[in-house]
Amino acid sequence: MSSCCTPQTVDLDPTPRIPGKVKTVALVGPPNSGKSTLFNRLTGLRQKVANYPGVTVEQHFGKMSGIDRSDLTLIDLPGIYSLNSYSEDARVAIEVLTGKMPGTPAPDAVLLVLDSLHLERQLMLAAPVLALGLPVLLLLNMSDVMEARGGVVDTLALAQELGVPVAKISAARGTGLDAITHFLNQHSANSAPQLELPVVGNARSYRQWATGISTRTKYKAPISSTWTRRLDSVLLGRISGPLVFLAVVIAVFQVVFTLGQPLSDGMQELLNRSGDAVGHLMGSGWMESLLIDGVWKGAASILVFLPQILLLFLFIGVLEDSGYLARAALIADRVMRTIGLNGKAFIPLLSAYACAVPAIMATRTIENKRDRFATILVTPFMTCSARLPIYTLMIAAFIPNKHILGNFFGMRAAVMLALYLLGFVAALATARLLKSSILKASAAPFILELPQYRVPTLRSLGLRLFDRGMVFCKQAGTVILSVTLVLWALSHIPFGTSLPDSIIGHIGRWIEPAIHPLGFTWKIGIGLLSSVIAREVIVGTLGTLYGADPATQSLSLQAALRHDLTLGGAMALVVFFAFAMQCTSTLAIVKRETNSWKWPALQFAYMSVLAYVGALLTNVLVSRIF
Template sequence: MSDCCTTATIEIAPTPRVAGKIQTVALVGPPNSGKSTLFNRLTGLRQKVANYPGVTVEQHYGKLNGIDRPDLTLIDLPGIYSLNTHSEDARVAVDVLHGRMPGAPAPDAVLLVLDSLHLQRQLMLAAPILALGLPTLVLLNMSDLMETRGGEVDTLALARELGVPVAKISATRGTGLDAIKHFLHKRSEPVAVMPRLELPVVGNPRSYRQWATGISTRTKYKAPISSEWTRKLDSFLLGRLTGPLLFLVVVFGVFQIVFSVGLPISNAFQTFLNDAGTKAGLLLGHGWLESLLIDGIWKGVSAVLIFLPQILLLFLFVGILEDSGYLARAALIADRVMRAIGLNGKAFIPLLSAYACAVPAIMATRTIENKRDRFATILVTPFMTCSARLPIYMLMIAAFIPNKHLLGDFFGLQAAVMLSLYVLGFLAALATARLLKSSILKASSAPFILELPQYRVPTVRSLGLRLIDRGKVFVKQAGTVILCVTMVLWALSHIPFHADLPQSIIGHVGQWIEPVIKPLGFNWKIGIGLLSSVVAREVIVGTLGTLYGADPATQSLSLQAALRHDLTLGGAMALVVFFAFAMQCTSTLAIVKRETNSWRWPALQFAYMSVLAYVGALATNVLISHFF
């Protein structure tokens, strides 16, 4: 019998279920077992694949088009090490597997994905999954790498031990997937209940470990040897001194490239958009329609779109670091810092993903078992510099910071200022976490378990799809939220008709709040921008583009030149510091409420971050105005 798919002679049925045809299949496996890669391969969907635990925090659905079974639904469950219900992600898996998840169909069969490179440890998950009594196919992923590196396992013996079919596959290469098709085709017939297989005590990790060790021994499992270059890389990348230093070098390099390469592209894109707007304005002629479309909508939306090249370039490098397996090692290095402030090393995962967006990052905190640790991580996550902050950072830095070199041609002043804003947000997150963990959210420390992935060469397809997805999100935001805000702002800036901008409705609102923000170095237009950005942080750039486009005094100037006309260096830097600290995002507040099941925490979070932002901006304006 082929090793590709070995079927056992015994079936387990600890909790008998009604026999019937398979309609829904659950995909289960530990983090980094290649489960999400297999999900993409089987369904053809473009789901994000990451090299660290917590990327899948909710179930995802897809039809099994990849193996010609569009009649079957595949549910991708969170990556889990056990069915311990202390963590949110494990609760999702347990609820779905038991048919208790609202709106999710109960699965009729299970595909259990295990990393064959670490099979002995990962077999611990097999015991509670098999105890469910569902028809199960065990998939030994990365078997090609295991055999290449001298590893082996007797799949026939393993199938007999587990009482379920076992197949060797490679999700990355797409090999061995016929075994899944064969299993599902066979199971489409009524399922016969077979004798019970003896399993370890349910819920006892020690018994699971002993059981998995015994099975590994009896199936002659030989763990593959890590390649010499992998061991050498890890000794360097994870060194107590070399690890953190290399991480800093990588971060410095990324920001320098974003500015040195991305800024000229953004400038060229800005010239193109400005020329297109000018030509469109000539065709429309002078009048309210031309003012609405060009001065209002076009200048507001294009003021944000010009930063798309730099944002995509940043995500390209983050994707390379993530897909290569490096960021998982950065999480291990960061565990030392996390523990120093009282957080679990798993907090690094959502904090890292918050650089893209705080909303999915807060959802990713479900991998943290301790509730107090989880809430502390949720409350500090918005301090991380998300992509929505980048437009205002880049706008102010390009307008007020000269492009001087600090370390030869390698590192410039603009990149240094940008990096300092990232560091500022990160330090604020650490300080706040320390404050929370020493006061209202005290909790005992928990172990940090992280399976280091294999080093991989990022594929052009994976990186390309990620950039397309990020680009779509950014453009959609500019085409929906920012578009609506700029239209409303244009209308309010022209009512009453024929009035100057300061005498319009929006002008009166801005002048009403100006005394509060004037000590920060802001004028009333910046104040309106701050109010509008509560909807979404990047909206402020579109707002400023619309307001300055509607003002005859600055209408002919670029937005950067208009800001230099109205703001001092102190006011400009105070603005970016304000955005580094402030909670300017209603979506984030909504997700915090949902994850904490209370408005008390998001209200506390908004108030604390707003006060910190105001004080930080005030101090920045005073210090810079005094010394410069």
């Protein structure tokens, strides 16, 4: 067998495998190669999602019931371009393929999926995968599209060059999958390819090798469709590209915010009514309070975010599966790199205006770990919808309803806009600080294969939404419920006492000297403590403490606040909320995404200090000016 460079033996120290039938199969391929579509079809959507130990990368695995091989387990590895260990995804792939990932069985065979539309470049991944010494079936996905556009490849010659079987398939249409069944039925766990390949990590050798293979197998790249060329001329244009990108992200933000919030409100109302119904059946008492105010409302604080989460991931799924998200990241990268972030950070930051929880989950599209962590840490600065209740309350109570630009722009709107800008500036400044200090790193290469434009499938989108919803409820929910129960206990002990006389009430009076310079009273202090679970909780807490009339709670609470707070204290409070991490859900999801309590603890401490200093300066300045 010929090769364009000196062949060398590759040794990744794979775990020895016992000869016998294939039981576990790994699915490997570059991003946007159609690997996930194939996985869904092979497993018939019957799959499980979990996290690899010690990392935040998810593993998808399922029985191959889609091709009547339910005795086989398929592991879907992260989409990678190479097995270089600089990324977390690549490290996970190497550890799984070599049998070193705890809790994950070593694969007996590999299905290597490559996009036939970009075969010459994607063949670079085949070299290190084949060098592992596992039985491999090379699947040329989207072959139907390739041939329809004039592309050509000699699969027999390619199989002879690589020493492994090669099959043309279409994961979207489900054609050619019988080759997978034949491969798995005919191969045993020790029928590995006998081939020596270039050294792992030598990208130049891989490129030369892939070019030589493509030439000898008479590969002819397909011509891009007319629509692809026309769309790219607009979507990637120097002027039109950013304009379209801006319109898309604004549309996503607007829909998630305007449609997601009413859905979340409806979910909240449904959960509240259900809780009230259960409470009436149980009667009054501490047990009823524990289950309703603690467990039920704790669960409600989790489920209320689901509409926004599902909406956000629906849009991200449509953008990603259609092929536009890769192009949007390419456009945003030009701007985001000026503050040290990756281009893929823009959409999570923008979506955080609706809710930081799904936005942080959306950072999984950022491959570089340090860039991803920096994005996670600054995301809560963006003004989420949970801040609006306290913003609206304080602005209505203390800011006069005067116009400053004719009849189109009022003083209250100006203050609200200033608070949004304040959070955005804080996020950018913090990102710059992080990328120049604890998360400092050399600029990672922005490797991106622009996929073909496709129509997203309902099957793929539905699976994505189901996964995100289940992961959020199971992982973040346990932490949120625990904190909710602790706060309930602190607000009811000693039993039978009012909130001011409870433990949390005493804590509020104890911290009053610390918050007095900010212009806050002990009641505001209790509101701050109660709002740790969720920012909007402070409005209800203050209403209870001030004894606001339920029928006119907003107006009577505004009057009570004007009596207890100065303008400086009121503005200090909204600045405090603009900076502070008052959201247990966000802390829980940060812990879940970073796989450590260190980062959410650092995030909470930094944002709290910034909130205190910002509120202090605001109170002093406003009090002196007014």
